[in-house]
Amino acid sequence: xxEFFQFVIGGLAVGSIYGLVALGFVLIFKSTDVFNFAQGDxxxxxxxxxxTCLATFSLPMIPAILVALAMAALIGVLxxxxxxxxxxxxxxxxxxxxxxxxxxxxxxxxxxxYGAQERTLPSRLPSDAFTFLGLHIxxxxxxxxxxTAVTVTAFALFFRRSKLGLEMRATAESVEAAVLSGIDANKxxxxxxxxxTATAALGGVLMGNLQTVSPQLNALGLLAFPxxxxxxxxxxxxxxxxxxxxxVIQQLSIGYISSTAANVVVYGLLLVMLLVRPYGLFGxxxxxxx
Amino acid sequence: xxxxxxxxxxxxxxxxxxxxxxxxxxxxxxxxxxxxGTNNAKEGVKANQVDxxxxxxxxxxxxxxxxxxxxxxxxQIKKANDAGGINGRKINIIAADEKAEVPTGVAAYKKLSTxxxxxxxxxxxxxxxxxxxxxxxxxxxxxxxxxxxxxKEALVPLHKSIFAVLPPYSDQVDVLxxxxxxxLGLTAPKVGIFRITAASGIEVDNLIKExxxxxxxxxxxxxxxxxxxxxxxxxxxxxxxxxxxxxILHTSPPQTASVMxxxxxxxxxxxxxxxxxxxxxxGYQAVPKDFGNLLEYTAGVTPxxxxxxxxxxxxxDATKYGxxxxxxxxxxxxxxxxxxxxxxxxxxxxxxxxxxxFIKGLEQINGLDTGGISEPITYxxxxxxxxxxxxxxxxxxxxxxFEAIGEYSDYNSYITHEYGG
Numbered sequence: 183x184x185e186f187f188q189f190v191i192g193g194l195a196v197g198s199i200y201g202l203v204a205l206g207f208v209l210i211f212k213s214t215d216v217f218n219f220a221q222g223d224x225x226x227x228x229x230x231x232x233x234t235c236l237a238t239f240s241l242p243m244i245p246a247i248l249v250a251l252a253m254a255a256l257i258g259v260l261x262x263x264x265x266x267x268x269x270x271x272x273x274x275x276x277x278x279x280x281x282x283x284x285x286x287x288x289x290x291x292x293x294x295x296y297g298a299q300e301r302t303l304p305s306r307l308p309s310d311a312f313t314f315l316g317l318h319i320x321x322x323x324x325x326x327x328x329x330t331a332v333t334v335t336a337f338a339l340f341f342r343r344s345k346l347g348l349e350m351r352a353t354a355e356s357v358e359a360a361v362l363s364g365i366d367a368n369k370x371x372x373x374x375x376x377x378x379t380a381t382a383a384l385g386g387v388l389m390g391n392l393q394t395v396s397p398q399l400n401a402l403g404l405l406a407f408p409x410x411x412x413x414x415x416x417x418x419x420x421x422x423x424x425x426x427x428x429x430v431i432q433q434l435s436i437g438y439i440s441s442t443a444a445n446v447v448v449y450g451l452l453l454v455m456l457l458v459r460p461y462g463l464f465g466x467x468x469x470x471x472x
Numbered sequence: 473x474x475x476x477x478x479x480x481x482x483x484x485x486x487x488x489x490x491x492x493x494x495x496x497x498x499x500x501x502x503x504x505x506x507x508x509g510t511n512n513a514k515e516g517v518k519a520n521q522v523d524x525x526x527x528x529x530x531x532x533x534x535x536x537x538x539x540x541x542x543x544x545x546x547x548q549i550k551k552a553n554d555a556g557g558i559n560g561r562k563i564n565i566i567a568a569d570e571k572a573e574v575p576t577g578v579a580a581y582k583k584l585s586t587x588x589x590x591x592x593x594x595x596x597x598x599x600x601x602x603x604x605x606x607x608x609x610x611x612x613x614x615x616x617x618x619x620x621x622x623x624k625e626a627l628v629p630l631h632k633s634i635f636a637v638l639p640p641y642s643d644q645v646d647v648l649x650x651x652x653x654x655x656l657g658l659t660a661p662k663v664g665i666f667r668i669t670a671a672s673g674i675e676v677d678n679l680i681k682e683x684x685x686x687x688x689x690x691x692x693x694x695x696x697x698x699x700x701x702x703x704x705x706x707x708x709x710x711x712x713x714x715x716x717x718x719x720i721l722h723t724s725p726p727q728t729a730s731v732m733x734x735x736x737x738x739x740x741x742x743x744x745x746x747x748x749x750x751x752x753x754x755g756y757q758a759v760p761k762d763f764g765n766l767l768e769y770t771a772g773v774t775p776x777x778x779x780x781x782x783x784x785x786x787x788x789d790a791t792k793y794g795x796x797x798x799x800x801x802x803x804x805x806x807x808x809x810x811x812x813x814x815x816x817x818x819x820x821x822x823x824x825x826x827x828x829x830f831i832k833g834l835e836q837i838n839g840l841d842t843g844g845i846s847e848p849i850t851y852x853x854x855x856x857x858x859x860x861x862x863x864x865x866x867x868x869x870x871x872x873x874f875e876a877i878g879e880y881s882d883y884n885s886y887i888t889h890e891y892g893g
Binding site: 185188189192195196199289290293297298299300302309310311313318319320323389392393394396397398401402405433434436437440441442445 | 531533535536538539540669695696697698699700701702703705706707709710713725726729730733736737738739753754757758759797798801
């Protein structure tokens with residue numbers, strides 16, 4: 183039984199990061215209708231920005247994280263203004279293809295700047311472990327889970343309580359109605375991309391601490407995708423719960439079946455979800471009037 | 473937000489596209505052949521230029537180690553070109569990206585064998601891709617020199633046109649087991665294995681099991697990991713639960729880091745020894761000294777921070793050609809030696825260059841001095857292994873440098889030369 187719970191704890195830690203990246207997916211999709219397939223690459227950018235702040239500018243860890251997140255948010259804003267704003271009104275498939283092109287460009291640019299070799303962060307968050315009820319728990323895993331919990335709570339409050347959050351929700355429901363009621367839709371779109379990119383970058387910051395910083399980090403985007411679909415593409419708590427479920431299922435599959443089987447289980451779940459309940463566990467089904 | 477059927481279609485297309493993009497699509501880099509007086513154009517040989525192929529993972533999951541390999545190789549090629557070329561010809565590299573994908577690697581081979589023909593190829597370091605192109609290479613008698621990962625199928629039985637530079641896995645496993653068993657005083661060790669999900673992972677796994685069955689010992693846990701995986705926690709947990717005497721790794725450096733972090737997380741102080749593939753600084757930098765000191769790795773080349781004359785030259789060359797940051801990478805060193813063997817083989821081939829004469833030129837390499845980076849490289853008509861000697865290394869956290877554990881010759885008695893050499 184200890185083994186089972188040890189797998190679950192490991193799954194919750196990586197699942198928290200999947201959840202954060204999925205949260206970025208959802209934030210952008212919910213507000214702008216854009217499903218950003220470059221989200222995994224923005225995670226990688228976040229990890230490299232942290233590496234730059236720590237290794238090049240020798241900043242202490244916390245200021246380095248804050249600067250990296252701010253820079254990531256700025257990148258998100260620029261992407262919205264330069265790439266996605268001209269896409270407004272374009273067919274959905276065109277926008278999806280643009281995000282895929284963006285993904286490839288970001289990956290290549292990062293490789294040109296930093297090279298393909300993996301990097302280790304020069305200083306890291308504490309990673310030693312303690313024992314609780316016979317389970318080995320890493321302090322870093324606890325930090326990752328806590329950061330995710332705080333982030334999702336903050337966003338839930340932001341969307342429910344703040345004027346800006348309500349404006350974003352209104353814009354997500356109907357851009358036309360939001361504009362007619364005086365909401366600046368462009369501001370909402372910019373904000374969504376800024377926050378969504380910073381969230382992905384936060385996943386990269388944590389992943390860089392858990393693992394190494396390398397171009398392969400973008401593969402995490404592929405695991406955040408089923409997490410977002412599972413939770414429901416319009417649900418903020420759903421994205422995080424989806425991430426946690428995917429993380430736990432992945433670790434249990436690796437532990438009890440095999441590493442290769444884990445992909446079958448995770449993506450099989452994605453397929454089943456898309457077929458049976460495409461709006462996810464926490465999403466709402468909508469009927470289109472014809 | 474409305475989740476309509478149209479959206480579902482777009483999402484599915486997007487998911488498929490991003491999946492394909494993640495795996496990569498076929499593309500190639502490098503310059504094409506130039507015009508000029510032809511000498512043997514069907515094999516990439518022209519009056520003043522020889523076309524040479526490089527196939528490696530530029531954008532796939534193993535590019536972390538294959539790009540440094542390529543840059544080490546290119547360092548030697550650029551150096552040879554700056555010295556006026558070889559036998560009056562400059563080497564023109566035609567590079568192709570195999571993305572660690574079999575179809576892409578096979579397509580790259582077909583291009584280099586006929587469309588933009590080359591006199592030889594280096595690379596194919598992804599073991600699964602290498603195995604897939606072996607029948608084509610053998611059929612065409614295309615020289616393949618110094619893949620970063622050389623599989624059993626590439627060496628046994630002897631392929632007339634394939635030349636290794638890296639010691640084969642059989643020799644690496646011999647040294648790895650012999651050294652670790654002696655160090656720990658074990659005659660029948662209980663071994664845990666963590667290996668990459670690729671052809672070489674299966675090969676190393678089989679080699680370990682065969683040797684333990686023959687000499688005593690058991691594999692108590694056998695785990696595999698995807699090179700792009702985010703964590704090795706679950707696999708390491710299974711290994712630790714099996715209580716091995718030591719753990720053998722054959723994986724990528726980031727996965728070595730994940731394994732070491734998982735051991736730290738579980739508080740499991742179990743000795744770890746890796747093949748060259750998981751070696752280098754990453755695994756050591758990932759954890760504090762008390763866990764990092766558990767890790768050692770074996771390699772057929774000396775890390776560039778260990779003082780030998782060949783490394784001084786390597787560092788100077790790497791700096792000159794803009795690869796200084798990668799010079800500490802073991803993969804860079806392997807590429808550097810592969811390039812050295814290719815240059816020498818082309819020199820030996822003489823002015824009448826062809827794939828056949830290049831093969832003969834390579835077979836004439838006898839005691840190629842690497843300045844202590846490795847034992848001298850030697851091939852022969854019946855020996856295409858090149859290097860067998862391997863020794864263990866560990867990182868000294870106090871000096872921040874790697875240390876060799878003994879001399880190469882100290883470990884020769886362990887090597888059975890199962891694949892030749």
